[in-house]
Amino acid sequence: MSEVEVIQAKALAGVRHGFLGRRGGVSGSVHAGLNVGPGSDDDAEAVAENRRRATEAVLPGGQLVTLYQVHSADAVTVITRFEERLRPRADALVTDRPGFALGILTADCAPVLLADRQAGVIGAAHAGWKGALGGVTDSTILAMETLGADRDRIAAAIGPCIARASYEVDSGFVERFCADDPANERFFVDGKPGHAQFDLEAYVAHRLATAGIRTVEALGLDTYADPDRFFSYRRATHRGEPDYGRQISIIGL
Template sequence: MTIDRPPYEEAPALKRFPMHVRHGFFGRRGGVSHGVYKSLNCGPGSGDEPEKVLENRRRVAHAMGAPLEKLASPRQIHSAKAVITDKAFEPNERPECDALVTKRPGLLLGVLAADCAPIVLCDPHNGVIAAIHAGWRGAVGGVIESAVEAMLVLGADPGKTAAGVGPCLSQASFEVGPDLADAVLDATPWAETLFEPGQGDRQFFDLKRYCLGRLARLGVAHMDALEDDTLTQSDVYFSHRASVKAGDRDCGRNMTAIMLTA
């Protein structure tokens, strides 16, 4: 890692196509922010200093081989909405959605997370990529399906598509109440095996396997999930739950980025 090139993780399923796509799951290291935002906070909606967030986003773009002006990221709202784009957005024109899809080489798609699941997809044969922010609400609501459907519009083939689920809460860290469990099971009864009993009426939910399950049901051929847990590795990744436990007023956001190179 150099001073302006922060470290990142990659999904094995997408690393097989280095001539077609670059991607990275970035954590909290390698930036310029301080305090609870130390140090690679990429969330413009946080309480961090805007110029530091901008520099952190520039460093992410640089690490992916793109200028900051080519970074397209949405205003995330925990929705099921996906947007197709062929350009980056002005700060006050970012679309409200939780997935971006493109077939424009050199356009860097970026989504933010701090316990939710970031997902990248690539069909290298047809030149289509997507970046998804999948919290449990978005995942249950269909954001993964929306992104894949948008990829199909651009000519992608699920059977030739690779997907990677990035750092998020592991099952052991994602304790949920009955309302969340009921919402998941009402929408997807097959997910019953993704819950483990906790204290009282609490359960532990496997968000990573849930996302993989929805991808598999869409016919996505190659997929994997990183084992990284944002809560237990809060020294490496920003984690909303870790910040709440620590009594912090806010937390930073991890960026996940993906770009077609050819």
């Protein structure tokens, strides 16, 4: 049995955290590995065991808290654990309470983990293109500040997500971003006629920096291009697979 792979960021040194891929789990078939997605068609017991393993690998004895992610810009403050079936519909979590393992599920979208070590405040955000454009990272920072964090001290890391070389979008997608800010044009390079390649990771890093986050680390890992290591919704779609797994990124105190 392979061990759970925990990818860490130097920017979050001293904080319990990890960006996990598909290594070290019990699922099989198209979900092979550490699939943590309750919304997938995978066996529920396998998903539960994978979630347990993921939590133990990052925050032993911690209580995993996740969301019903809806590509919004909404952040939830975690004060007490909620039942899995009552997960809030939101895309970011923050807390100042020890023992909670804040978890974000992705399969190409960008997971963002944040921490103000001095204040003892952490956050985790799910930044797909829609949430990133809507300001999910801004909402996370504001929610952290409500708990006593200071954005001058917050460090952030962007985990494995789909890279520009793998992320083809149409002209309407480009226009949506440029209508929000003409300077967003720099996050696209021309692709085939009527299409472009979008750099989601760079855009998320830009949003964090613009919000005043001084320490932003992008891991530069492409979920689409590394099938042995990561799940990818777009890759599964291109391969005509019936379903896809989700990986998790966790941060805890």
